[in-house]
Amino acid sequence: MPASYSLYELNEYIRRVIALNFAEPIWVSCEISQVKEVRGNVYLDLIHHDEKTQDITAQISASIWFKSYLFLKTKLGALLPSLLREGTHVLLKVQVEFSERYGMKLIIEDIDPSFTIGQMEMNRQKILQKLSDDGLIGLNKDYKLPNVIKRIAVISSATAAGFIDFQNHLLENSYGYTYKISLYQVAMQGQNTEKDVTKAFESINELKNNYDCVLIIRGGGSKLDLSAFDNYNIGAKISKCQLPVLTGIGHDIDSTVADICASYSLKTPTAVADYIIEHNFKFETTLTEVTHWISRLASQLIKNKELELNQTVQILKIIPSEIIKNNQVSINYINQNISTAVKNLLNRHKEKLKTTDSNLALLSPKNILKRGYAIVRQGANVVKRSKDLDANKEIHIEFFDKEIKINTNE
Amino acid sequence: MSKKNMTYDAAYAELNTILSSLQMEDVSLDDLSDKLKRAAELSDFCKTKLRSIEDDIEKIGVVTDFQ
Numbered sequence: 001m002p003a004s005y006s007l008y009e010l011n012e013y014i015r016r017v018i019a020l021n022f023a024e025p026i027w028v029s030c031e032i033s034q035v036k037e038v039r040g041n042v043y044l045d046l047i048h049h050d051e052k053t054q055d056i057t058a059q060i061s062a063s064i065w066f067k068s069y070l071f072l073k074t075k076l077g078a079l080l081p082s083l084l085r086e087g088t089h090v091l092l093k094v095q096v097e098f099s100e101r102y103g104m105k106l107i108i109e110d111i112d113p114s115f116t117i118g119q120m121e122m123n124r125q126k127i128l129q130k131l132s133d134d135g136l137i138g139l140n141k142d143y144k145l146p147n148v149i150k151r152i153a154v155i156s157s158a159t160a161a162g163f164i165d166f167q168n169h170l171l172e173n174s175y176g177y178t179y180k181i182s183l184y185q186v187a188m189q190g191q192n193t194e195k196d197v198t199k200a201f202e203s204i205n206e207l208k209n210n211y212d213c214v215l216i217i218r219g220g221g222s223k224l225d226l227s228a229f230d231n232y233n234i235g236a237k238i239s240k241c242q243l244p245v246l247t248g249i250g251h252d253i254d255s256t257v258a259d260i261c262a263s264y265s266l267k268t269p270t271a272v273a274d275y276i277i278e279h280n281f282k283f284e285t286t287l288t289e290v291t292h293w294i295s296r297l298a299s300q301l302i303k304n305k306e307l308e309l310n311q312t313v314q315i316l317k318i319i320p321s322e323i324i325k326n327n328q329v330s331i332n333y334i335n336q337n338i339s340t341a342v343k344n345l346l347n348r349h350k351e352k353l354k355t356t357d358s359n360l361a362l363l364s365p366k367n368i369l370k371r372g373y374a375i376v377r378q379g380a381n382v383v384k385r386s387k388d389l390d391a392n393k394e395i396h397i398e399f400f401d402k403e404i405k406i407n408t409n410e
Numbered sequence: 411m412s413k414k415n416m417t418y419d420a421a422y423a424e425l426n427t428i429l430s431s432l433q434m435e436d437v438s439l440d441d442l443s444d445k446l447k448r449a450a451e452l453s454d455f456c457k458t459k460l461r462s463i464e465d466d467i468e469k470i471g472v473v474t475d476f477q
Binding site: 327349 | 449
């Protein structure tokens with residue numbers, strides 16, 4: 001029989017070897033695959049993925065004892081639950097321990113959050129680069145908000161403080177605007193977020209005619225809580241969404257991939273509510289202004305037309321009486337000219353008559369006799385020559401005043 | 411032209427014709443009194459017409475009753 005050891009002896013030997021080689025705690029980077037808290041102690045499964053194949057190439061159990069857990073809670077505060085989550089890459093300060101009874105275990109003494117944050121930032125940059133390479137950034141900005149937002153699809157969790165804040169803020173707006181909110185329930189953190197959110201987007205796209213926009217609402221939380229939104233598939237869904245997407249996922253400084261892909265990125269859920277209310281108010285204001293302008297322009301137009309009409313009336317007042325006056329003047333003028341012409345005509349005729357009269361008078365024989373002439377007649381004949389005179393006949397001599405008889409035979 | 415159908419323009423034109431024929435002494439004395447009678451008629455017609463247009467304008471009241 002070859003020399004042999006009991007299992008206990010073997011394990012005791014291993015424990016001693018390990019204790020000798022891992023006298024001090026060491027820093028280990030790994031991914032958390034499982035985590036649960038039992039009576040103040042935290043039990044975790046740590047793994048390592050092969051970068052190329054994604055196969056799990058290493059695995060080990062780890063614990064945070066009550067005392068260390070208290071220390072970490074004080075040190076990291078709200079960040080701690082975000083770090084101790086399935087899928088998170090962490091840098092842990094561990095004491096390697098081997099127990100004869102329970103085997104190998106890492107006892108976690110400290111966590112370096114900057115490592116995880118750095119990892120996430122790197123991850124975020126990688127996703128953004130890929131989305132950019134695939135032409136999936138800025139697409140959603142082609143979808144503009146309608147003038148009035150009424151029907152809103154919200155991707156959130158009904159119980160999340162952020163959603164409740166948003167809903168209250170939106171519905172209790174001072175202008176009395178009403179909204180129809182349709183909630184698409186999703187896990188807002190952890191490993192289900194990607195699957196839930198992409199599914200919600202698929203459902204919303206099918207009903208895109210029923211909504212004016214899509215909101216992703218989430219309450220505050222640590223930077224690490226938001227890491228679910230640094231996701232390629234969520235970013236792609238937002239970019240490809242056929243409605244404008246607004247985000248309010250509660251962060252102060254950095255934008256998540258979701259924020260960058262969305263058309264409108266706001267810091268908090270209440271900021272989203274304010275934005276929507278203001279958007280509608282802006283439209284109402286524009287409407288009021290336009291109405292005001294229309295009525296102003298209309299009254300201006302009427303005033304101008306009235307003025308124009310008054311001017312026309314003024315001209316009308318003057319023109320007809322002037323026309324009549326001018327006509328009266330010209331009629332009077334014609335009448336005067338007629339009477340002048342007639343007077344001239346009659347005068348001319350009178351003159352002519354007078355001349356004729358005087359000519360006639362000049363030719364009358366009595367006027368000639370007056371000048372000393374006399375007419376000699378014998379019987380009915382006028383004796384114009386001496387040889388025509390018959391000495392035996394009675395001669396009648398007509399003077400201008402009297403006719404005498406002369407008997408030549410006597 | 412009968413008085414009923416006469417227009418102001420026609421009357422005025424005829425009046426002018428009479429005037430120019432008188433000024434040209436293109437009227438025989440026999441016709442003179444007829445021409446003058448016609449001229450007086452035309453002149454009266456034109457004056458009456460003008461007065462009635464004036465009255466109509468006032469009656470229509472475009473001017474005073476508007477506004």
